[in-house]
Amino acid sequence: MVSPSPGPAGERLRRWRLVLGGGEADSGLCALGGRDAAMDGTLEALYGSGSGKSGTRRDSGNRSAGLGGSVPRVARWLGDIRTYFPKSVVQVMQRDAIERLDLSSLLLQPEMLEAVEADVHLVGTLLSLDKAMPEATKEAARAVVRKVVEDLEKRLAARTRATLTGALDRSARTSRPRHRDIDWDRTIRANLKNYLPEHRTVVPERLVGHGRAAQGVKKDVVLCIDQSGSMAASVVFASVFGAVLASMRSIATRLVVFDTAVVDLTDQLDDPVDVLFGTQLGGGTDINRALAYCQSRIIRPADTVVVLISDLYEGGIRDEMLKRVAAMKASGVQFVALLALSDEGAPAYDREHAAALAALGVPAFACTPDLFPDVMAAAMERRPIPVPDACS
Template identity: 35%
Template sequence: MNSERWRLILGDASSGALGDPTGIAAEQDSALEWLYGRDAARAAQGVRSGGSRARAGGALAKGQKGEGRALHRDRRGRPSGVGTTVVSAVDWLDDINRLFPRETVHRLERDAVEKYEITEVVTDPEALERIEPSVTLLRAVLRTKHLMDPRVLALAKKAVDTVVKELIEKLSVDVRKTFHGTRSRQGTSFRNSRNFDFPATVLANLKHWNPETRSIAIEKPLFTSRTRRHTDTWTLILLVDQSGSMIDSVVHSAVTAACFWNVPGLRTHLIAYDTNVVDLTSEVLDPVELLMGVQLGGGNDGAKAVDYAGQLVETPRRTIVVIISDLYESQADRFVRSVSRLTDEGVRVLALAALDESGEPDYDREIAQRLVRLGVHVGAMTPGGLAEFVAGCIR
């Protein structure tokens, strides 16, 4: 690694040994300092560099794209950091997209909205138009939508719509594969190319194999019905804790419910709860509006949500209740009793500390152990993993 890249990673703490950056590297250094210079731990130590800056990516010095335009400079002509020239979030987004490779830009944007909570990135209409739609942006929008005026909210919805469509497209593939189901292998007299059963036909006519011509004479073509096997209707009830710590799970629950909606033989309900219970089933087909209406934060009353789910159960042994929560309950005994009533009736209950693509879930392990003793499956899953679990129950 050359000295220039070390200088970008270490910041001003390395000036004595490595000198000040020049040219494009100086602009990169200033852009990094705009973000990481606000780190409280660094300020307390009187150091203008640190680990967060280093973790911005191993490609810090790979983003040189020619001369570019000058970044914001102080009176001595050096690129300015925090406290010299006021750099807006819009300017900063322009700079990082010009100065760094895509991977590094994504990391910088994520740190800006999640670690340092720079709300201007999502509440300034110009900044919102520049930032690339991503799950990180979606989370930031959901957390700050109450700060947005109507114009910004409209832009935010467009960004959310882009991200949600990408998530649905990705998950829909997994759901279609998982729930494709085994088609009936019954023979049919209705003969057309769509019903032709090639493997069965070859097997039935192997005795007509001609080694000289290396071909099989098909004397008895076979056809099978394309109708699916009859499937009893199952009910899937997703109970989603909408506290702030569960934001990823809220997003993926909305997307998952939308993908499950058209699965044959599956009736899906989506319920969000904090201290109140809100039935969002009627909005499942519009996950963008659903997410924009979610109120993050506050307490939670899991028992009330589970009791509401109990009212939706028609056939217990063909019902799956998925509780998506970190299980931190103020009334733990009441919550466990409510879950026990469902399991005693024969309902299959799944408690997920996280429903997302990654991450280590944080949850109340004592309550989790009590649920396990009731026969509840406890863990964390990806949306695709949940689809496989539900499909396994139905089969």
């Protein structure tokens, strides 16, 4: 067994050795030393053959590896992977460690939370552990959640406000404006067919005007969020968007979460962290019951957008759910069904229910958070909602 030689061939051997791990790979490829050996150790602890819920791995050379159940050992491992891998890889490895090595219980200890790299998936795990979390850990957990929420707000808030403000302004245009509210540029464009060459002028048959500035609410938005365990990332993003929408005076936002029960978290929208800790991930799903509650709170159907965020695995009454959606649509409500609101790939969802909603004229698709403002803008302007390439 030799050290990898310099050059492209040696680099290929080195990479294959790191991919394949120890054991038989040791004799067939090359030896690792220094930083590479330490990196290999962090990978072996998580992905070595035989690693699993026990967190321990033994190979043909009787070397032991793994994370075990020791908080100091896991904390050191979390520090090591941040040393050797970029942030995006660290987050994947953390997620794999929680799932493969059953480390969820260790996240109930403050020193562990200080060592982890915070991301949306970690927030979902912490929320699912909330009821089991000791008081000594809750403040550390809230700090982790708040960091992720603040990062998401920086990423999403400015564009969301700009996009939706523009949509509200456009939807407020009127065809019977007062003289001082006429949008002359749009009026001229709309009447170019009426140009009279002999008079070198346009005869405006239709006036296009700016909506008069209103201090009141222009649109009502209801976010109805499925809090079953599979929707964890969507719950996090939707809570952040709910807080951003609630900060806009021209939009009245209601946020409702549900499993088999329905909880209205609207009064906590000023702090998305409070919203997230008000959820309870897991449990069953009763979409019909949740929509019944949302329907009872709609007072201006023609100015209301309802966004159902759910994988549509309905545990309630399917036919009643569809009748309720149809009734809301008939009353003038703009209804959108998002199968997921996350940065991940295509989700698992009930295709039969998605097809049934589509037959009612309700778009049902998964969408990335970056495209959510465009979806909302289309709904507010009451124009067809396209399914972007990044949605499925």
